[in-house]
Amino acid sequence: MSEWKEIIDPDLQSTVTGDIAVGLDLGSRTGKGVLLAGGKLYTAITPTGVYMQETADKLLDKLLKQSKVARDDIAYIVGTGYGRIALNFGGTGHKIVTEISCHAMGSHYLNAxxxxxxxxxxxxxxxxxxxxxxxxxxxxxxxxxxxxxxxxxxxxxxxxxxxxxxxxxxxxxxxxxxxxxxxxxxxxxxxxxxxxxxxxxxxxxxxxxxxxxxxxxxxxxxxxxxxxxxxxxxxxxxxxxxxxxxxxxxxGHPISRVKLDTIYAGALGAAVFAQKAASSSEAELADFALLKAK
Amino acid sequence: MSTVLTSEAQEQLNHIRYSRDTVHAHSPAIQKLFNLVIDYVDDAEKAGKSGTKVIWAGVPWAMPLIYSTGAIPVAFSEMGRISGQEAITVSEDYYQMPAETCSMVKATAGEWHLRKQAGTSITRIFGSSSGCEPYNLAWEVMKKEGFDVYTSDIVYRAPGVEGERYEELVRYFIDEIHDFNEWLTGSREIDKDSLHREIVRKNHLMRRMREIMDLRLKHPFHVKSLGIMYLMNGLTHYFGKPEEYTEVLDALVEELSGLETDEADRRRAIPLIWTGGNGQEFGIYETIDNAGGSLLGFVSSPYAKDFGEDIDPVESVARFQLESQMAGASIYRRHVIEQQVDRIQARGLILYGYLGCSFGSVTREMYRDYFHNKGIPSINLEGTFQVGAPSGQLLTRIKAFIEMLS
The missing domain is CATH 3.30.420.40 (ATPase, nucleotide binding domain)
Structure with missing residues (x-):
């Protein structure tokens, strides 16, 4: 666990919201997870099992235990990686984004x-x-x-x-x-x-x-x-x-050093996408409420 | 011939049924199209058994001529849908084709072998291209299998060939067309009235296709990617049933014309162009749809320009071919892609080829470079000609590509 302000590029810190968001990157060999909550960034890792949903649930459990966040408080989950296709998180808002987009976004947030x-x-x-x-x-x-x-x-x-x-x-x-x-x-x-x-x-x-x-x-x-x-x-x-x-x-070029083990870059990118999705869902709900009020 | 349909091909058929009954439940025209797709080869086999002349044909220019003689062509493009790994295994093990051989060649040769074993009624093959070495190998193998194989020579119009050099090509091609007619019917004499009627039909269908593609700009999700692929395939061979295919296009124009424009759909759609081979890994098309892509451009069978109706019909066939994107050089197809990029304001190109086709891979690289320099991103996909589930990585590429464009 770390303060996300110590990890996220200072230029992008203003875009990180307070929404509790989870990114799960289910690779072919290992599953990685990132949870953003209360100014903290939590990570989890586990070998990828036969059943992707089990691996995803295991990662989620690890993240929830570390962060002491209740499952119902998660605003949004984004799944990515090789095993992303079959993921399901019941009532929690979730979607799937490819690992290519997630690694790009995660790396961007580590170094703008x-x-x-x-x-x-x-x-x-x-x-x-x-x-x-x-x-x-x-x-x-x-x-x-x-x-x-x-x-x-x-x-x-x-x-x-x-x-x-x-x-x-x-x-x-x-x-x-x-x-x-x-x-x-x-x-x-x-x-x-x-x-x-x-x-x-x-x-x-x-x-x-x-x-x-x-x-x-x-x-x-x-x-x-x-x-x-x-x-x-x-x-x-x-x-x-x-x-x-x-x-x-x-x-013939140096690789940039960032403040997070970059095996988590995909999961971080997924968590960033999850925050963005949570924000847009809230905006849509607010619009809807406004519409109903009218 | 459903006796030789493998479980993979059955799964693919089920996918077509799913697309017909669920994905396109709103479109009677596309439902009818999928019925034509499903029945094409089986019905052609039945027609062959009952005495109709039916041939395997991989030569788009010949289709109007074949129909003008009363024969039914079964296009090679449809063989991918009915052949699977078993056909590939036959080619690699029984015929000893190297594993790296083009998947289209392996799938068709293996499928012909399996059909021969099962007693196919379609025993004549018309192939083109003395330039495709793997297919030349397949033709020789098929002759040994007892098929009656005929190939016509490529008539290649190099860029810049005009004037008398071009007219010489036209004359040569006309001669090739008569040669083919002799193989097909036993006579070099072509029934020109009948061919003219087929040309008029083809022009009607191409005009209909132009209308459909224009209307789709307003309704990008009415026909999904798999439907568009088969609509375009049908423009070449009509699935053996020209009247019914015509009804599909007429009905689709009517259907699309009656829809109210959905501005939200128009804004949401990511306009894409597909060019190259038409893969039988249907998950690719589904992934495009699910990611919000819409194949508003599709460069395969030409439909931008009519056949000449006021000249000798054989000459009309020759000139149409030599003035179309199929005249040989890849630059002709590039022009068509470019026109479609402008027309639909394409955000990206999908360049699809078959595993093992070296010709296709060079062309795709040329297109990639050309359009990349013009700021149009592309994705280069290689898949199998025969049916099969696309690999997870292939689907990742497509989804990531569309995410990149969204």
Whole structure:
């Protein structure tokens, strides 16, 4: 839990309302949640289960417990991410917004100057251009054809190196001569990693090579939409230091540091959309009441 | 031939029924259209069994000529709707087509194989394009399967071809048309009165389509995306029933003309243009509708300009083709897209292609660049020709694209 004023870009703080709003980002590997209430920003994370509604309910429970907010006091919920389609929150106002719009809006609220976003998730990666005036998406491109360039790929390699995903990213920082991993396909990269291990290449150098190979895929996406500063790295892989380093090296551009772990950027964007939806619902209700009074 | 309809294709049929009975419950014209869609191939098979000449045809220019001979064309575009993964598996495993082969080629070849096994009455295939190498492979395979396959040569009008060079192309194309007629009927002689009547019919239908597309600017949600896709498909082949398809368009004009303009709908609609292939992953169309998009522009079958009625009808067919967006170079279609962008004030383009079609992917990139430079955003989608649920990512792309434009 944090004061949202410590996290949200000062230029946009005046647009944050007092409405209690929830954003739930159900990724293919992990679900993330953000709740905005009483000047505070709460976060929750949980592995994505088989049933998306259960994962969403679990996240919501975690957020409600932390914040001590009553379920009925939530003004609006926005769901996003891979598992967003089937979400239902009964009587609470809710809607679905794509993760592309949510990552853009979330990143915008973390850094109002952001124009480019790299979002690497469990099963796809995206490059997004954002309008800094509104946080709206201007252009995006998505790689979903191949597991290379995604979190799932890194997970697979970590397993081959007997490392956790977290260890893989940190291990890459210790490399002195990153291995040349030429394959752009997760299946062939797997045999390449086994071959590198057999040749005695260190885990650190293999890890760095894998991150660079993944980053090369992402670089192509970024080049397609054009890189304009500031650049934010979001999504489930964004807290991997090895990937951050590889991206900065290949893109030749620093990644902006913000005051929230950017794996929550999508959920924050969803919460911002939820606040906006709550405000417009209230405005509509007020109009309706006015109309009835007339 | 419902015996060979896979469960995937049955699901797709159910989706069409759902669109007919629920999504378009307000539109008798679109309900009738969907009935034509559902019955097209089955009824053509029945007609073939009872002695009518029926052919598989993938050549839009030939449709009026085919009808003028009393034959029924079954368009390749409809094969995607009735074929699924089983057809793909046949092509990849039985015919050993590489997995990366165009999904349209794999789906049609596999479906023909399955239909042959099931005793199809439609055993003649008319294909175009000696330039599409994967289809050339499929034609050879189908000949070995016992199909009577005929292909006409591409008549490609390069940009800038005018004067005598153009007239030479027209003469060559007229010769190709007679060659095709000989294969179809056994004679090079074309019944010109009958062809003229078909041209008059086609002109009537294209005028109707222009009226419909104009009226839709006032009523953007009356016909949803799936309905528009099938309306446009039908303009090429009439679903084997020209009179009934004509009734659909006439009724739809009447329906739309009788509606009061809903300003809220007009403001809410996000005008989009669809161009490229027509995918059979119906969830894509539903996602467009649910996100507030409206396909007010659709660039597939040409309908902007009539066939000449005051010249020899065979020459009229040739000139129509060579002066339309289907004359070869992608720049012709780009012009049509551009006209539609202006006409509907399009906010975005959906560029759709089939997995594995290298020709289509190059064209889509060219369109993307061109319209991007003009400030019109586009989304490049690749899907399967055959039926199947669209991937979650494909739907995410469409929804995000429309969110971006809203």
């Amino acid at each position: 100057k952001v124009r480019s976003i790299v979002d690497i998730g469990g099963q796809d990666s995206k490059a997004i251009r954002v309008d800094p005036a509104s946080g709206k998406v201007v252009e995006f491109i998505m790689n979903d054809k191949c597991a290379a360039g995604t979190g799932r790929f890194l997970e697979k390699v970590a397993h081959l190196l007997d490392l956790t995903l977290e260890q893989l990213g940190n291990e890459a920082l210790n490399a002195d001569a990153p291995a040349d991993v030429s394959s752009q396909c997760v299946v062939f990269a797997e045999s390449e990693v086994i071959s590198l291990k057999a040749k005695g290449v260190s885990a650190a150098n293999i890890a760095a090579g894998i991150h660079l190979a993944t980053a090369r895929r992402v670089r192509n996406l970024v080049n397609r939409i054009g890189l304009e500063p500031d650049l934010v790295f979001s999504g489930g892989v964004s807290n991997n230091p090895g990937m951050t380093k590889a991206l900065e090296e290949l893109l």
